[in-house]
Amino acid sequence: MQRIGNVSRRRSFLWTAIGIALVALGFVGGRLSLIAQHPIIAEPAFRNLSASYNEIRADFLKDTDPSDLINGAAEGMVASLDDPYSRFLSKEKGKAYVESYEGEFVGIGVTVRQEDGKFIITSVIKDAPADKAGLRAEDVIVQLEGKPVEVKTTEELAQKLRGKEGTKVTIGISRSGLSEPFQVTLTRAPIKQESVSYEMREGGIGVVTVTRFAERTAEEFDKAVEALEKDGMKALLLDLRSNPGGLLTPTIDIANRLIPKDKTILQVVYKDEKRVITYRSKQEKPWELPIAVLTDSHSASASEVLAAALKESAGATVIGETTYGKGVVQRFRQFYDGSVLSLTEAQWRTPNGQWINEKGVEPTIKVSLPEYASLPPLPSGTLLKEGSYGEHVKTLQSMLEALGYPADGTPGLFDEATKRSLESFQRDEKLDVTGELNDRTSYRIVQRLSEKLKKEDAPLLKGIETLKQQLGART
Missing domain, CATH: 1.20.5 (Single alpha-helices involved in coiled-coils or other helix-helix interfaces)
Structure with a gap:
């Protein structure tokens, strides 16, 4: 047992x-x-993250949101990469980032500027809800849902005016000539964000301006070209100035139309050069018109891809300034809550194998805009008067001089000479003659400079002249 x-x-x-x-x-x-x-x-350091999270949740003086803490950690992690192009955008910022490339948003269809604390409609998009309701440029938005507008920036106001399709928003409008504001209830609807504009210039030169590369940019470009061809376009002037780039797919689509079949558009090189993708033109119909491209120091990323490809694979003349020099590629991923991780994952080379990062694409013909074109903007809310001094005053003096109102005083000091020049401008523009700079006067100065620049656009004029010469050589 x-x-x-x-x-x-x-x-x-x-x-x-x-x-x-x-x-x-x-x-x-x-x-x-x-x-x-x-x-x-x-990872050993994960213990630090976990311990910090637990301690913050348990002991921080104020209430905390777990998702905000975790998103903040993600933002810090991406910031540690020390890469200006990689970023983590949480929730609403991420949604806005994706929306900016979709070429469409849901809203009422107005652009707004801030002037002396007021939100003034700059333009109304045709056939948008605001247009159908009869809103006009220079109308002032004074109320939201029956209450005074309390937001501080145009970005904050835009978030209030946007929303889900079919929802309503009531705004109060103050209009010149009316003694009282009136209320308008608008139904939010999809609004297209155009990224391409065009015009026909003398000699059959079709000018197509691309401001960025979004989802519908290639489609808009095709429509612009077709319209110009119907009007008898003989040469194409592609304006990529101040184009910050955007999505690669529409960039390739446009290149496919303009670059001969099988010619290289670009080479994308991934980490440690273990993977290289070469994009070649899939052109279906030969492009037979001369092409010139306008660039400046703000042409970046996808606009540099197209400029370099047209220069090296299509023989296009690039006119203007050396481009920005952004030769890296980002891929963005959107998470379930709308947050976005945009991460640099590759570099790219031109068809000839040139790296352009921090170098840029050199123009064939170097032409710069007048000095006043590069003046920094005066921030909204900038108030200057006699006795003021600093960089803003110096900028104002340069702007006035460019418009024919020279201030022969001390640079950077708002003296009596500056006051007289500003008063002369205000008088000629039928503004209140105060001798002081406010948002209304600042906006008018920028308007007049923009009009002047359009008439004195040396790169554009050189582009037209160059294409005319090329057309003459063909005959």
Whole structure:
């Protein structure tokens, strides 16, 4: 009996040991599986993150939102890359980022500027809800949902005016000539954001301006070209100045139309050059018209891709300034809550194999805009008067001089000479003659400079002249 009892106890111990081992294996296996799915857990520094999170949640003086803390950690992680083009945008910022490339948003269809604390409609998009309701440029938005406008920036106001399709928003409008504001209830609708404009200039020169590369840009470009061709376009002048770039797909689509079939558009080179993708033109119909491209120091990323491809693979003349020099590629991923991770994952080379990052694309013909074109803008809310001094005053003096109102005083000091020049401008523009700079006067100065620049656009005029010469050489 003793022997049997010992065997029984040994069996019991064995099964207990097996059970413990299985539990241990299950725990280890589960942890290994968890680490495999989330490698960050295995990092020693993860303990710091976890401990900080727990301590903040438990002991911070004010209430905290777990998702805000985690998104903040993600923002910090991306910031540690020290890459100006990689970023993490949480929730609403991420949604706005994606929306900016979709070529469409839901809203009422107005652009707004801020002037002396007021939100003034600059333009109304044709056939948008605001247009159908009879809103006009220079109308002032004074109320939202029956209450005074309390937002501080145009970006904040835009968020209030946008929303889901079919929802309503009531705004109060103050209009010149009316003694009281009136209320308008608008139904939000999809609004297209155009990225392409065009015009026909003398000699059959079709000018197509691309301001960025969004989802519908290639489609808009095709429509612009078709309209110009119907009007008898003989040469294409593609204006990519101040184009910050955007999506690669519409850029390639436009290149496919203009660059001969099988010619290289660009080469995308991934980490450690383990993967290289060469994009070649898939042109279906030969392009037979001369092409010139306008660039400046603000032409970046996708606009540089197109400028370099047209220059090296289509023989286009590039006119203007050396481009910005952004030769890296980002891919963005949107998460379930709308947050976005935009991460630099590749570099690109021109068709001739040139790296342009921090170098830019050199123009064939170098032409710069007048100096006043590069003056920094005067921030909204800038108030200057006699006795003021600093860079804003210096900028104002340069702007006035460009418009024919020279202030022969001390640069950077708002003196009597500056006051007289400003008064002369205000008088000629039928503004209140105060001798002080406010938002209304600042806006008018910028308007007049913009009009002047359009008439004195040296790169544009050189582009037209160059294409005319090329057309003359063909005949």
